[in-house]
Structures are given as structure tokens and as C-alpha cells.
Amino acid sequence: MFDKFFESLYNKVFVNVIVDRLKTTVYIEVCNKRNVVESAEEVFKTTFYNAEMKAFISQYTAETPFNYITFLDTSVDQGAVPTCVKNKTPLYRDLSASITKCYDDKWTFYSSQEELYALERKYDKLGIDFIFSPFTILASFFKDKTSKALAMYILVQDGFISLSIFNESELLYAEHLDLKSSIENEEMLIYDDIDEDLDLDLGEDGIELDDISAIEEIDSFEDFGDIEDLDSIEDAEDFLESTDVEEKLHENLEEEELPLHEEEGFNEDYQRFLLIQSSINEYYKDLKYDSEFIQNVYIADGVGVSQDLKRYLEEEMFLDVYVRQIDLASSVGDLARVELGYEV
């Protein structure tokens, strides 16, 4: 009875925490009854809850008891299955040790119980109110597209890739991929080759060769750039039906240039590509899933992928790739506000 009155006395504070491999982004929004009044963001070079983070967060949480700490799920063992019916989920995956939630009565997203508890324990001193699955972020980010024709939607974070395939709001396949494991486990010939090359040359002119290789890469990039344009034009001519003209325009309008490669970036994007590739192959192979040929791929770029990834996907897998930049922290914040009834 008085609760409503007390609530109205205070603003609500949303503390959205995105934990990456080496850093943590904390994005804070202060909201009054209807809209965001203030926002602040800071990146901390840690993956734990340290004093600096505490100081930053306390600044805002001290103002009101109605503060909500939101996390993006960092579990490795998480994902989504295409059904909401409890009997059918075991067909896809054993979810006995997972916490599941139904999205829109159409598909279920899940995460490992143990890992969620571990996350809560890790941030015990801070306290967590919401934990969101990246698939929900993905679904709401590409809301306008998922209801349409079959396409693949990928959320790229710093250490994970959340991959999903939607057709007219129905989820057909989803997988949460861990970059770290792929680097550890996969034996990649190309990777080895590059390594070997470097090893051979390092003895004499290590630095120079690096420079040369870098320059070569830059040159090749420019070429690729040109070819890419040709490709896009070709595509436009040949596959009019399946190309997303809107998205293309949107991409071109975006001023942000995709970064030129870095040594690591190059590798990582390639890793990403490999993971995506294997995941898609799995999708095609596995009889559980209704496999149809995928034409379009929408990437929500939360980390800043290079053009390489797009190129790999287009060349190797003949996909139409559209990249949208996503402010992950902000999206998580939006979702948190929706949870509490705000209009986003």
C-alpha cells in the first residue's frame, strides 16, 4: 500500500555488467518513472568485483534502494532449443541440469544451473538481480528481422558467439560458441602454417618479415575491398530475392569503418568463422533440425569484428552477411528496463 508511494520517492538505477575475457564493462542508467535521466559507463580491467568497480557502482546505488544489478550470462554451457514443450526439449539437449525459460511461447533458452550459481557466488558482494541470456538480446535486437524469412542471426561478444537461426519468429537452431575452447581444441592447418612461416623467418628478419606481411595484408585487403564490391554487385544482380537491400544501405550509411586487421584480430575472426562454419554444418547434418539452406546472416557486432569475418563467411560459405553494431551494455540495460515494465 505504501510501497507504491515509497517507490515513487526514488529513482531506479540499473547497473548493467558485461564481463569479457579481460575486462568488465559497467553501464549504469538512472531512470525516473518514465525515462532515463542519467547514464554512465566505465570499463574496468578486471573480471572480478574489485574496489574501483564497487566505488563506481556505489556512487549510484547509494542514491536509491531500488537498484538492479544486471548481468549478461557468462556460462559456457548455455543455449536455446526450438521448443517450449517440456517433453520435447530432451530431443535436442539434456536440460536436467539447466535452468530454462520460455521465450514468447516459441522457444526455450537455457543455462547451466551450476554456472549460474557460480556467477552469483562470484559476485556475492555485489548481489545480482537479473541474468540475461544473449539469445534474448539477439532476439530483441533483430526483432524486425526474425519475423521475416529464414536467416541466421549471430551475436558476437568478446569471448563468445551466440548463433541462432530464425524463420518467421520460429527458432530453428541455436548454439552458444566459446572462443577459448576453439583456440585450445581445434587444430587448424592454416594457423599452423602461419606459425611455421613465422618461425622459419623469425630467425633472421623477424620484425621486417612482420612488417612485410603486414603491408602485404594491407595490400591484399584493399584488393579484397574492390572484389568485395564486385561481389556485392554481382549478388545484387543474381540473387535479388534473397538480398537485404535495406540492410546493405544501412551498412553503407554507417560511418564506422570496420577495423583493419590486427595480428590477433585476424586470428580471432578466423576462429569465429571456423566456429560458425562448424555450427552451420552441424545444423545441416543433424536430422533433428529442419534444415534449409541459409542465405542471409545478420551479425550483431558487440566487440568490433574486422571485415575478415564477413569476407570469410561470404567467400567460404556463400552467405550474405550484414553487420550491425550493437552496444551490448545498452541492450542489456533496455532488457532490464523491460523486465520492470518500462517502455523501450
Place this chain on the structure above:
Amino acid sequence: MKFSYIKPRKKSVFTPEFKLLFTFFSITIFMLVSTYLFLLFKDYRFDADKKEIMQNRSDLNISINQMKEQIQFIDIQTLLSEKIYTQNSVLKESITNLFDLVPDRITLSKASLLENGLILYGITPNKDVYNFMLQAPLRSIFHKTYSSFYPAENGWFRFVSTNYIQDESLNLNEVNEEEIEDED
């Protein structure tokens, strides 16, 4: 929750500080209020007691007055009874003295004792005896004495002695005093 795996923690406006503050103040206020109520109650009781005392006092007053009246009345009664008793005693004394006064030789036939006087009827052998033995003492007692004689058959005289005292109240005490003096 629509999207979150976990439910948010309970948010309360009442932080521990608030709760402490409220507890402290509510205890204080409770004590103040209970003291106040106690005082109110006591004041009410005082008024009631005072009323009762006033009532008692007036009752006692009435009772005391009643008793005083009774005491007074008893006093009056005692006085009156004393007076009556004394009166009776005195009367007895005076009658005794009177009859003692009369000498042997004189015989009384009638004696009327009045409030302010005495009338004697009798026979005396001779006037002298009467005059000396009766008249004289009577004269000394009474203010007015009259005697009249009537001769009788055997040579004796009948007499009527009328004696009055002037005072309104018969002071027969004087008779006693005289007698005592005479005897002395």
C-alpha cells in the same frame, strides 16, 4: 520474470538504518505515550479520590454534627434530671424539716404546701406554746406570717398559720438553712 533467469532481490525502502531509527524512535515514543497515559490515568484517579475524600469529609461532618447534637441533648437531659432529683430531695428535706419543726404539743390537722407558702391547720394547747414554739421559727423563715386562732372545746386553740415567702421561686433551701442554724 520475462527474460531473466533469476528473480531480483527484494528491494526495501527500509534500510537497516531506517529500521534502527524507527525502532529507536518508536520505543521512545511508546515510552512517552505510555507515561502520558499513565499520568492521565493518575490524574483521573486523583480527581476521583479527591471527590471521594470530599464526600467522606462531608459525611463525617454531618455525623459529627449529629453526635454533637445528641451530646447536647444528653447534657440537657442530665441537667434536667439533676434538677428534678435535687428538687425532689430538697422537697423531702424541707418537709422533713417542717414536720420536725412542729413541737410535740402542737398537733397538725392539715398542712398545705404551696409554691410560695405554707398553710398549717392544727390544735395548740395554748397560744404561748404556739407563738414560741411554732410561730417564732416560722417567722424567721417566711416573710409573711399570719396566725388566727379559734377556741376549741377542751380549752385548746385551733389555729390557722398562713405563711408566705415573697420570692416567686420557693426557696425552701432557706428553711433548711434556718433549721441547721437552729439546731446549731
Place this chain on the structure above:
Amino acid sequence: MKISISRQNIYLLIVSIFLLIFVLLFSFLVLIPEGKEYREKRATLIKEQRSLREYQNFHDETLEFLKELQSENRAIITAFDKSFNSVKFEKQYKSYFSSLSVSKIPQITKEDEFSVYEVNTTSQISSPKSFYEFLDAINKSDWIVGVNFPIEFIREGELIKSSFSIKVYSNAKDSNKSL
């Protein structure tokens, strides 16, 4: 230097101040006057109680005194209370006389707070001595009796005819003297 206090603390402060003000106001405006009244009333009550006790003591003393007086003068009090009866009187004092007759209907007069019954008696005595004894006895009578003038003695042979009036004093009937 700008000191910022969090909203929470501001609310806390406001509530504290409110409560403090309330406590102070309550204490001073309500509690203290009431306390004063309490003290005053208590003092008055003690005084009153003392006064009552004195009254009570005096009352008790008076009662004692009254009771004593009553017991001392029991005979007189009962005598005054007793209503006169000529027949009874005649019977009682017959012994002192050879013969005694008392007039039956007394005359009633009022004297102060008492009603006085007056009766005439005629009697015969053998010697004045019995009359003396009668007079002695009358003082120990059940009634308050006084012998009054006129008194007459007339010799009739061996006996002396005596006549006198007696006045009997009694409490007036309409008065409310409860004993």
C-alpha cells in the same frame, strides 16, 4: 567543496528530524504540563487525605465521648424515652402508701424540648416517713418524675391523706432524637 548526500540519507535525515521534533513537541507541550498537573494533584490529595484523617480522628473521639456519655447516663436516657403510664406508676409506688390513686388522664404541656405529663395523686400514708421514702424512691424511678406543689396533708384519724401533683418529663414525640 560540494558535499553530496545520497537521497537515501536525505530521507533518513528528514524522517529523523521529523521524529525528533515530534518527540520534543510532545514532551514539552503535552507531557510536562501533564506532569505538573500530576504533581499538583498529588500534593492536594495528600493534604486532603491528612485533613480527612483529622476529621476521622475527631469523629472517632466524639463518638467515643458520646458512647461514654450514653452508657453513663443510660438510666436517665431511657427514663426520658419511656412514655408515662399512670397505671404502672400507681402499681409501682403503691407500696409506699396505704392507698394511692393517680389521675388517669395526664395533662400534657410542652416545656423546652420535653413534654410534661402532669397528674394529680391522692394517697394515704400512716406516717410522713413513708412519704419521705417515696420521695427517695421517686428519684430512682423509671421515669423522670418530679413532685410539685401544691402538696396537702390532711389528718384523717390515724392516716394522713396526702395529695400532690407530679410532673413526668419525657422526650417530645415528634422530635427525632435517635439514640
